[in-house]
Amino acid sequence: xxxxxxxxxxxxxxxxxxxxxxxxxxxxxxxxxxxxxxxxxxxxxxxxxxxxxxxxxxxxxxxxxxxxxxxxxxxxxxxxxxxxxxxxxxxxxxxxxxxxxxxxxxxxxxxxxxxxxxxxxxxxxxxxxxxxxxxxxxxxxxxxxxxxxxxxxxxxxxxxxxxxxxxxxxxxxxxxxxxxxxxxxxxxxxxxxxxxxxxxxxxxxxxxxxxxxxxxxxxxxxxxxxxxxxxxxxxxxxxxxxxxxxxxxxxxxxxxxxxxxxxxxxxxxxxxxxxxxxxxxxxxxxxxxxxxxxxxxxxxxxxxxxxxxxxxxxxxxxxxxxxxxxxxxxxxxxxxxxxxxxxxxxxxxxxxxxxxxxxxxxxxxxxxxxxxxxxxxxxxxxxxxxxxxxxxxxxxxxxxxxxxxxxxxxxxxxxxxxxxxxxxxxxxxxxxxxxxxxxxxxxxxxxxxxxxxxxxxxxxxxxxxxxxxxxxxxxxxxxxxxxxxxxxxxxxxxxxxxxxxxxxxxxxxxxxxxxxxxxxxxxxxxxxxxxxxxxxxxxxxxxxxxxxxxxxxxxxxxxxxxxxxxxxxxxxxxxxxxxxxxxxxxxxxxxxxxxxxxxxxxxxxxxxxxxxxxxxxxxxxxxxxxxxxxxxxxxxxxxxxxxxxxxxxxxxxxxx
Amino acid sequence: xxxxxxxxxxxxxxxxxxxxxxxxxxxxxxxxxxxxxxxxxxxxxxxxxxxxxxxxxxxxxxxxxxxxxxxxxxxxxxxxxxxxxxxxxxxxxxxxxxxxxxxxxxxxxxxxxxxxxxxxxx
Numbered sequence: 151x152x153x154x155x156x157x158x159x160x161x162x163x164x165x166x167x168x169x170x171x172x173x174x175x176x177x178x179x180x181x182x183x184x185x186x187x188x189x190x191x192x193x194x195x196x197x198x199x200x201x202x203x204x205x206x207x208x209x210x211x212x213x214x215x216x217x218x219x220x221x222x223x224x225x226x227x228x229x230x231x232x233x234x235x236x237x238x239x240x241x242x243x244x245x246x247x248x249x250x251x252x253x254x255x256x257x258x259x260x261x262x263x264x265x266x267x268x269x270x271x272x273x274x275x276x277x278x279x280x281x282x283x284x285x286x287x288x289x290x291x292x293x294x295x296x297x298x299x300x301x302x303x304x305x306x307x308x309x310x311x312x313x314x315x316x317x318x319x320x321x322x323x324x325x326x327x328x329x330x331x332x333x334x335x336x337x338x339x340x341x342x343x344x345x346x347x348x349x350x351x352x353x354x355x356x357x358x359x360x361x362x363x364x365x366x367x368x369x370x371x372x373x374x375x376x377x378x379x380x381x382x383x384x385x386x387x388x389x390x391x392x393x394x395x396x397x398x399x400x401x402x403x404x405x406x407x408x409x410x411x412x413x414x415x416x417x418x419x420x421x422x423x424x425x426x427x428x429x430x431x432x433x434x435x436x437x438x439x440x441x442x443x444x445x446x447x448x449x450x451x452x453x454x455x456x457x458x459x460x461x462x463x464x465x466x467x468x469x470x471x472x473x474x475x476x477x478x479x480x481x482x483x484x485x486x487x488x489x490x491x492x493x494x495x496x497x498x499x500x501x502x503x504x505x506x507x508x509x510x511x512x513x514x515x516x517x518x519x520x521x522x523x524x525x526x527x528x529x530x531x532x533x534x535x536x537x538x539x540x541x542x543x544x545x546x547x548x549x550x551x552x553x554x555x556x557x558x559x560x561x562x563x564x565x566x567x568x569x570x571x572x573x574x575x576x577x578x579x580x581x582x583x584x585x586x587x588x589x590x591x592x593x594x595x596x597x598x599x600x601x602x603x604x605x606x607x608x609x610x611x612x613x614x615x616x617x618x619x620x621x622x623x624x625x626x627x628x629x630x631x632x633x634x635x636x637x638x639x640x641x642x643x644x645x646x647x648x649x650x651x652x653x654x655x656x657x658x659x660x661x662x663x664x665x666x667x668x669x670x671x672x673x674x675x676x677x678x679x680x681x682x683x684x685x686x687x688x689x690x691x692x693x694x695x696x697x698x699x700x701x702x703x704x705x706x707x708x709x710x711x712x713x714x715x716x717x718x719x720x721x722x723x724x725x726x727x728x729x730x731x732x733x734x735x736x737x738x739x740x741x742x743x744x745x746x747x748x749x750x751x752x753x754x755x756x757x758x759x760x761x762x763x764x765x766x767x768x769x770x771x772x773x774x775x776x777x778x779x780x781x782x783x784x785x786x787x788x789x790x791x792x793x794x795x796x797x798x799x800x801x802x803x804x805x806x
Numbered sequence: 807x808x809x810x811x812x813x814x815x816x817x818x819x820x821x822x823x824x825x826x827x828x829x830x831x832x833x834x835x836x837x838x839x840x841x842x843x844x845x846x847x848x849x850x851x852x853x854x855x856x857x858x859x860x861x862x863x864x865x866x867x868x869x870x871x872x873x874x875x876x877x878x879x880x881x882x883x884x885x886x887x888x889x890x891x892x893x894x895x896x897x898x899x900x901x902x903x904x905x906x907x908x909x910x911x912x913x914x915x916x917x918x919x920x921x922x923x924x925x926x927x928x
Contacts, residue, residue, distance in 0.1 A: 764924070765925065766921065766924050767923060768836065768921070771844070772836060775835070
């Protein structure tokens with residue numbers, strides 16, 4: 151590896167940007183803020199590209215990966231526990247870093263145009279840089295604890311950015327919701343780490359893998375529990391069942407934030423974490439099965455909700471949850487490279503779709519309701535074009551990026567026995583729904599007649615928003631060609647193989663993948679066709695269907711009432727418990743009482759003793775004399791006559 | 807001469823005088839209003855203590871060497887006298903500082919009545 155590559159600079163540069171803009175940004179002219187904010191991800195991206203360049207040259211000698219950089223000072227040294235600040239660059243973290251810094255940089259550029267008129271411009275960019283700092287720490291971390299630092303940090307950045315417009319109550323509440331729901335997942339992650347320490351005595355990923363490899367006896371039992379705890383953490387961060395509820399609400403944040411954090415990078419951290427710890431999951435078939443089922447169930451569940459959403463960003467949010475479900479499905483059938491492949495392509499097309507949605511919202515003056523859009527095709531030709539690319543990519547149009555990764559996951563699932571086949575069909579059905587709701591969005595926003603009144607005053611889209619859109623559109627088309635094959639993960643999988651191993655499908659015949667791809671294409675066309683029937687031609691059909699199936703429609707429009715159920719069974723009891731027990735008994739009586747005593751006793755004693763300090767010299771003289779007399783009395787009076795045992799003590803002391 | 811001191815005036819007389827002087831000092835310390843008088847009372851107490859020091863030193867010097875151990879007695883006698891010097895030295899230093907404070911107080915307040923020098927009262 152190049153001697154001049156410094157991994158620690160990759161997180162630290164965005165952190166410097168955060169400090170600079172966070173402290174000084176408010177007082178500086180806008181162009182300085184912009185320059186600093188853009189330089190941070192750009193330089194980090196350049197450093198990652200340097201790392202990539204080391205792979206391009208002639209490959210003689212040993213592989214440069216994994217490249218490990220450890221802070222010589224250490225971090226925690228407690229007994230036998232040693233935890234270092236160590237960064238690891240291998241194939242997996244390199245891919246993630248490329249996505250995080252690359253897409254991150256594009257979204258920074260986009261934000262320059264999108265947030266131009268916002269008062270919190272500098273604050274926005276400092277948070278965005280802070281996010282990149284924590285995300286790169288998360289990706290580069292060589293042990294679970296350092297990963298947890300990044301994990302919590304991105305949660306913080308996410309909270310800050312969801313509640314960026316904190317004057318709006320809904321935004322502030324959404325931020326809190328995201329943070330609290332994530333805490334539940336983090337609890338799982340923490341317990342998983344404690345169990346790792348208890349069972350393996352280390353948190354370093356490579357050492358855990360070595361210890362697991364040495365002893366084939368590690369199956370099930372503790373490993374399953376650890377894997378399930380880590381899965382709980384991943385479901386929180388990656389918005390899977392049952393902890394997905396925060397992501398739709400997170401759409402209260404600015405749209406570029408939704409693109410960067412809540413679609414492309416942060417929410418994929420759970421998938422990355424599972425891939426990073428894949429050795430643990432490999433040793434526990436049960437945990438893997440749970441991952442697969444959770445993924446498939448989430449994919450289907452979120453896709454059905456997306457069918458009837460009317461807010462353009464919420465449609466995309468549910469589709470993100472659904473796509474993350476695909477990634478979990480990929481992890482669950484041990485096709486980690488397929489899952490990471492889907493992570494990458496999803497980062498491209500979902501960032502594109504969100505940014506395009508942001509461009510639409512920006513152009514028509516803040517309107518997010520699909521029912522009030524329509525006919526935007528001619529007014530926003532570029533946005534229309536790139537959205538089309540994104541819709542085709544996510545729905546699985548052949549040779550667009552989404553089709554490669556999705557088909558790879560589905561065929562890997564198909565190869566995993568009966569349950570795998572069932573999950574594969576769930577995935578295919580979800581693909582049908584995906585195709586339908588994405589084209590529904592496409593038709594509603596861009597075709598037909600304008601339905602809203604906001605259309606008249608549309609702003610032109612600045613270049614800073616168009617350039618990232620175009621680049622992401624190209625990546626959404628061509629991202630899948632990384633595989634270098636007609637279908638499946640191909641070359642991408644073999645690149646990641648040193649870290650993730652080869653999945654079962656890599657040895658399967660290519661005919662399976664082709665078959666799945668053909669079926670997926672049919673499904674895609676079917677979804678498009680239905681959307682065309684419903685939203686492309688006659689607009690009364692959806693209403694008729696909703697009237698025909700009122701129960702189903704209500705259920706979907708109410709998002710299965712999950713928020714209400716959680717509210718009634720979790721939030722409300724907790725609130726009542728807090729209000730009638732924790733607050734009056736624990737907080738006010740116990741803690742408040744203790745604090746009152748701690749302060750009250752000295753105050754009371756002081757009130758008494760301050761009489762002593764009269765300031766009168768003769769009273770001091772009297773006390774002094776009294777004290778001296780008391781000492782004299784103590785020394786002179788023969789206490790041994792009053793209290794004979796005291797003499798024994800004196801003798802004892804004298805003898806020693 | 808030595809026998810004159812130790813035999814003609816008994817030890818207890820010296821100690822009694824010392825106690826009387828010390829008590830007078832305490833009473834003056836407690837009841838007098840004038841700062842200088844208070845100060846003088848403190849000096850009186852110090853000197854009462856000095857008197858008992860030298861008394862005991864003298865006593866050790868003329869005790870029965872055969873009974874008590876001659877060298878030890880001599881050492882005790884010297885100690886008592888040296889302590890008096892220490893006390894005198896401290897008293898001198900105290901007098902220098904104390905008088906300076908008294909002068910400063912008088913300049914500031916134009917009074918030396920201790921009842922009226924009570925700025926530190928809460």
